[in-house]
Amino acid sequence: xxxxxxxTSGWTYAEWRGVFYPPGLPQRLEPExxxxxxxxxxxxxxxxxxxxxxxxxxxxxxxxxxxRFSVKGWRAVTHERRxxxxxxxxxxxxxxxxxxxxxxxxxxxxxxxxxxxFDPEVMARFCALLPRTTTAAAELAxxxxxxxxxxxxxxxxxxxxxxxxxxxxxxxHESPELADVLRAHGVALVTADTGGRWPLLLEQTxxxxxxxxxxxxxxxxxxxxxxxxxxWATRVQAWSAGxxxxxxxxxxxxxxxxxxxxxxxxxxxxxxxGASDD
Numbered sequence: 424x425x426x427x428x429x430x431t432s433g434w435t436y437a438e439w440r441g442v443f444y445p446p447g448l449p450q451r452l453e454p455e456x457x458x459x460x461x462x463x464x465x466x467x468x469x470x471x472x473x474x475x476x477x478x479x480x481x482x483x484x485x486x487x488x489x490x491r492f493s494v495k496g497w498r499a500v501t502h503e504r505r506x507x508x509x510x511x512x513x514x515x516x517x518x519x520x521x522x523x524x525x526x527x528x529x530x531x532x533x534x535x536x537x538x539x540x541f542d543p544e545v546m547a548r549f550c551a552l553l554p555r556t557t558t559a560a561a562e563l564a565x566x567x568x569x570x571x572x573x574x575x576x577x578x579x580x581x582x583x584x585x586x587x588x589x590x591x592x593x594x595x596h597e598s599p600e601l602a603d604v605l606r607a608h609g610v611a612l613v614t615a616d617t618g619g620r621w622p623l624l625l626e627q628t629x630x631x632x633x634x635x636x637x638x639x640x641x642x643x644x645x646x647x648x649x650x651x652x653x654x655w656a657t658r659v660q661a662w663s664a665g666x667x668x669x670x671x672x673x674x675x676x677x678x679x680x681x682x683x684x685x686x687x688x689x690x691x692x693x694x695x696x697g698a699s700d701d
Contacts, residue, residue, distance in 0.1 A: 425631070425667040427659055428491055428529070429689045430463035431681040432635065432674035442679040458486040461685055463493065463529060465635075465672045469521070470495040470534070476520030483527045491529035493588075493633075493670055494521055502536045506549040510563075513552060518564030522557055522580055529670055530586035530633060532613070537592040537621065543600050550587075550608035557583045588613050588633035588670075592621040602626040614658075618642050625658070631669065632662040636684070638675030646680035647673075647687075656691040 434457045440448070444456055457464055466482070468474060482492060497516040500509045521528065531553075554560035561580040589605060590613035601624075605612050611629035615621060618639035636655065638645040647655070655671075663669045671688065673681035 425663040425665065425669060427663050427669045427671070427692055428463040429671045429685045429692070430461040430465065430673075431457065431685050432465040432672045432676060433467045434464055436676050436679070438677060438679045439682065443682045454482060454485055457682070458490050461682070461689070462489065463491040463670060463672075465493045465495060465532065465674075467495045469516075469519075470498050473497060473515060473519035474521075476523045479520040479523040483524045486527065490527055491670070492524055492527055493529040493672070494524070494531050496531055496533040501533055501539075505536070505539055506545050509549065510552055513554075514563050514566055517554065517560040522561055522564070525581070526583065528557075528583075528585075530588050530611070530631065532588050532590060532633065532635075534590040534613075535592055539591075540593050541591070541595040541598055541601055543604055546589075546601065546604050547608070550589075550604065550610050553587045553608070553610065554585055555609070556585055557581065560585055586611070586629070586631055588629075588631075590615050590633075590635060591624070592617075594622060597622050597624070602628050605629070616655075618645070627662060627667075631667055632659075634659070634669065634671040636671065636673045636675065638680070643675055643677045644680075645675060646678070647675070647684045652684065652688050652691055656688060656695055659688075659692060660695060 434453050444453060448456060497512060499512040500516065504512055554563050557580045588611040602612060605628040609629050611631055611633045612624055612626055613633045613635055614625055615635045615637060616623060616639055617637045618641065620642055637643055659669050659671060673685045675681050675684065
């Protein structure tokens with residue numbers, strides 16, 4: 424069986440304080456609290472602005488062995504340039520310190536805007552630009568450092584595979600050709616539950632699976648009941664057959680449901696298939 428990791432999209436939410444986080448817990452200790460209970464988290468601050476190398480290094484140092492961060496790609500790539508002429512933006516993103524996560528870097532998520540239609544040529548060119556190893560990412564970063572000293576030298580990066588996942592939101596992506604393009608480049612198609620607002624695509628296109636559960640029926644708010652969690656557990660168990668790793672992130676964060684749903688799904692998986700939730 425592949426390794427299944429269930430976590431949340433982010434951790435800095437006022438709604439979690441006093442509910443998931445104990446009353447009085449300092450905000451600076453919130454990452455440790457999450458990491459003691461879940462094996463992965465999705466970093467989404469990196470979507471809005473480039474982070475600092477020191478931040479990535481701190482996150483890596485404050486989490487236990489085996490923990491994984493998936494990192495949401497910079498919006499300059501997906502929303503501003505809309506996947507076109509993005510080599511410089513990609514270099515800036517990887518040069519901002521992402522690789523400082525080391526072995527704790529799980530996957531890179533590229534979330535496309537709802538207005539971006541499927542163009543097979545644009546998608547194929549974008550996928551071809553994505554670095555497939557950490558050393559390739561470091562070489563790309565070094566080619567266009569965003570500021571002196573920010574790019575990581577390829578010689579300082581341990582060679583590891585680099586995983587990429589794409590989340591689409593325009594209905595035009597409901598095409599078999601999308602899966603063909605992503606599969607040709609080994610890029611995972613994100614399975615995203617959005618309460619019907621955007622496509623729910625179940626096709627698996629890489630050697631790992633990436634799932635985002637945003638809440639249904641109310642986006643970012645609704646929790647998942649027992650029946651829904653059992654359905655997702657069944658899908659995840661099927662995807663993890665063989666050696667396929669699966670990352671699952673709950674993004675129904677606004678009512679503090681995400682961490683509890685993540686823990687509940689992890690328990691179901693552990694009971695049903697022996698997959699570890701730690």
